[in-house]
Structures are given as structure tokens and as C-alpha cells.
Amino acid sequence: MAAAALAVNGDFYDRLLAVGGNSACADCASKEPPTWASSNLGVVLCNECVGAHRGLGVHISKPLSLKMDAWSEEAQAFMLSKGNAVVNAELEAHSAAAASKPDADAPLETKVAFVKSKYEKMAFKAGGDGVVVEAARTSDRFSSKGQVHAGIAIVRVLKAHDLLNADDSTGLGLDKSDPYVKIISPTGKSAQTKVIDNDLNPEWNETLQLNVDDLKPLRLEVWDSDTLTADDPLGHGDIVLTGLAPGEPTKKKVELIGHPSQGWVEVEITFAALDA
Ligand SMILES: [Ca+2]
Ligand SMILES: [Ca+2]
Ligand SMILES: [Zn+2]
The missing domain is CATH 2.60.40.150 (C2 domain)
Structure with missing residues (x-):
């Protein structure tokens, strides 16, 4: 199935990773080539931050695999028109964004809190409050409705x-x-x-x-x-x-x-x- 999706997507993956800022995750300091994306937000993500996006719910972010899912021509065009640099210029315009960005090996809770602050609360947009929401404890995460399913x-x-x-x-x-x-x-x-x-x-x-x-x-x-x-x-x-x-x-x-x-x-x- 993975091979089939790749064939369907043609050279989409390579072209997408060449877009500004797309050589690394939009939401943490991971330098690994991203293999996930938010198909409606237009960013590419590491395999941990995509878990944080799942927790946001599909009304905010619709995660897809760049390698396993088939991407329609429309969805491909949208992704290629955005990219991490373009989206982050808007959603991380606030001066507090850089200091709040999680390290690559930060606990998942930290990444969830940053992603929530960035996309749900819009804390780092121009005029945002620049404050990260409190990180949930692990026990909360597994009992809450917004479960993170990796x-x-x-x-x-x-x-x-x-x-x-x-x-x-x-x-x-x-x-x-x-x-x-x-x-x-x-x-x-x-x-x-x-x-x-x-x-x-x-x-x-x-x-x-x-x-x-x-x-x-x-x-x-x-x-x-x-x-x-x-x-x-x-x-x-x-x-x-x-x-x-x-x-x-x-x-x-x-x-x-x-x-x-x-x-x-x-x-x-x-x-x-x-x-x-
Ligand atoms: Ca024995
Ligand atoms: Ca024996
Ligand atoms: Zn990440």
C-alpha cells in the first residue's frame, strides 16, 4: 500500500520537501526530513508533532502521511503553495515563538502544548499573547477525548x-x-x-x-x-x-x-x- 501511494503521488514528496522551510518539522527543532503533513494547514511535520496535530481535532488540522496516503492533485497543489516558511511567517510572527519551540527530543506533552498554542490559540500570530498553554500530564492525555493516536x-x-x-x-x-x-x-x-x-x-x-x-x-x-x-x-x-x-x-x-x-x-x- 505504501508503494502504491508513493506511485500515485509521483514526485510530490521530493517537490514538497524542496519548498521553503519544508526540509524540517514546522513545530519542533527536529532536523529529520518530515514524513507527515497537515493537509489543511499546509505544513510538513515530524512523526511526533503529527501526533500533537491529531490531538487538535480535524476541525483544526487534518494530518496525512506523505508516504502512505494518496494525495489528490488539488491537495498537492495546496501543499506546494504553502510550506513551513510561509505558514510560520504568519503563525510564528510573535517574538516569543522561537524561544517556545520544543526541542526535537522534548516530551510529547511539550510538543502538544506548543502545537495547541500555535494553531488553536494562535498565541504567536502578530498581536497574539505569546504564551504557551500549560502542558498536560501524561495521565490526562490518555483519559481525555483528544487522545493522541500515533x-x-x-x-x-x-x-x-x-x-x-x-x-x-x-x-x-x-x-x-x-x-x-x-x-x-x-x-x-x-x-x-x-x-x-x-x-x-x-x-x-x-x-x-x-x-x-x-x-x-x-x-x-x-x-x-x-x-x-x-x-x-x-x-x-x-x-x-x-x-x-x-x-x-x-x-x-x-x-x-x-x-x-x-x-x-x-x-x-x-x-x-x-x-x-
Ligand atoms: Ca528456568
Ligand atoms: Ca528447559
Ligand atoms: Zn516536530
Whole structure:
């Protein structure tokens, strides 16, 4: 589907990123080439600020993926006539705008507050009050109606290498760990693979899927499944979601940390946007 949309859009993406100010996000200091846009505001965005735009509601901003969504000729022409430089000249005219702009790695709450101030309150327009609205606490964000939906993380757990043996009570290597992988989202949702018996280099090739509400890293845990006692931890690591090209599978090697731990897990992660 991603390839189809790209073909439909022709060279739109390249032409759009060549428009003034469009080589980087309109709403934060990220220098990554934007892969998202607000189709009615005419700005291009990083994959975190687009989450903030979703929170505004479609009466203010209509986010679309530049890579996965098909853009009509009209919508393309509109985007090419605007751009971050043109829009920001108006919406960030206030002298307080530059100092209020979030860093690339600022918490999502900070980006949400800036985006709200800029597009809903028009705080940085000429004559605006130049004041950023208060950032919401994380707990508010998930319980409020204006939820920030980043999308779905599809994690294909491929294999692990050189896992710890947590079943070797005799020291003779007669028994080995029975590993499985658990993926946990920042909000505590989880999914896990099947157990593979007696294998320190298991291959799962199993696809797990999790809804993610923001782009904080997923936690990956490896466990040794035991029948008579509690499962033994074999280590954990983070799967970083930021910087992934939407719709494109990306392989990552997750080095296991924690005590005790050794080895690594290879995953292939695809991030798919959910339209609000
Ligand atoms: Ca064990
Ligand atoms: Ca075993
Ligand atoms: Zn941004």
C-alpha cells in the first residue's frame, strides 16, 4: 500500500520537501526530513508533532502521511503553495515563538502544548499573547477525548542469539532455557511470542502487534518459561520507534541488558499510522 501511494503521488514528496522551510518539522527543532503533513494547514511535520496535530481535532488540522496516503492533485497543489516558511511567517510572527519551540527530543506533552498554542490559540500570530498553554500530564492525555493516536507498531520477532541458560541447575548443560519474547507498550499493553523449548538461539519468526499512543520506546523482555517455578528473566531492551519511516519494515538488533542477561534479539519493526 505504501508503494502504491508513493506511485500515485509521483514526485510530490521530493517537490514538497524542496519548498521553503519544508526540509524540517514546522513545530519542533527536529532536523529529520518530515514524513507527515497537515493537509489543511499546509505544513510538513515530524512523526511526533503529527501526533500533537491529531490531538487538535480535524476541525483544526487534518494530518496525512506523505508516504502512505494518496494525495489528490488539488491537495498537492495546496501543499506546494504553502510550506513551513510561509505558514510560520504568519503563525510564528510573535517574538516569543522561537524561544517556545520544543526541542526535537522534548516530551510529547511539550510538543502538544506548543502545537495547541500555535494553531488553536494562535498565541504567536502578530498581536497574539505569546504564551504557551500549560502542558498536560501524561495521565490526562490518555483519559481525555483528544487522545493522541500515533498508530500501530508491528513487531516481527525474528530470533535471539546466545541467550542465558536459566535451566542449567546441574551445570552440565543438560537442560536449556525455554525462551519467549514479550513486547510491552509505554501504557502497559503487551504481546508475547510462543515458547521455544531448550534453545539458546531460538527463531520465532512471529509477528506481534501493539497499539501505541505515542512514540516512546517499546520494552522488549526475554523470559525462560518454567513449569514448576516462576519464569526466569533473560534480559530486556528498548525498541525505539522514533525515526522509523512509516510503513517501511526496519530491522533492529536489541542488545539484552539487565541482571542477569546476555545476547541479543533481532526484530523487524513496522510503524503504521492510524487515522484519527
Ligand atoms: Ca528456568
Ligand atoms: Ca528447559
Ligand atoms: Zn516536530
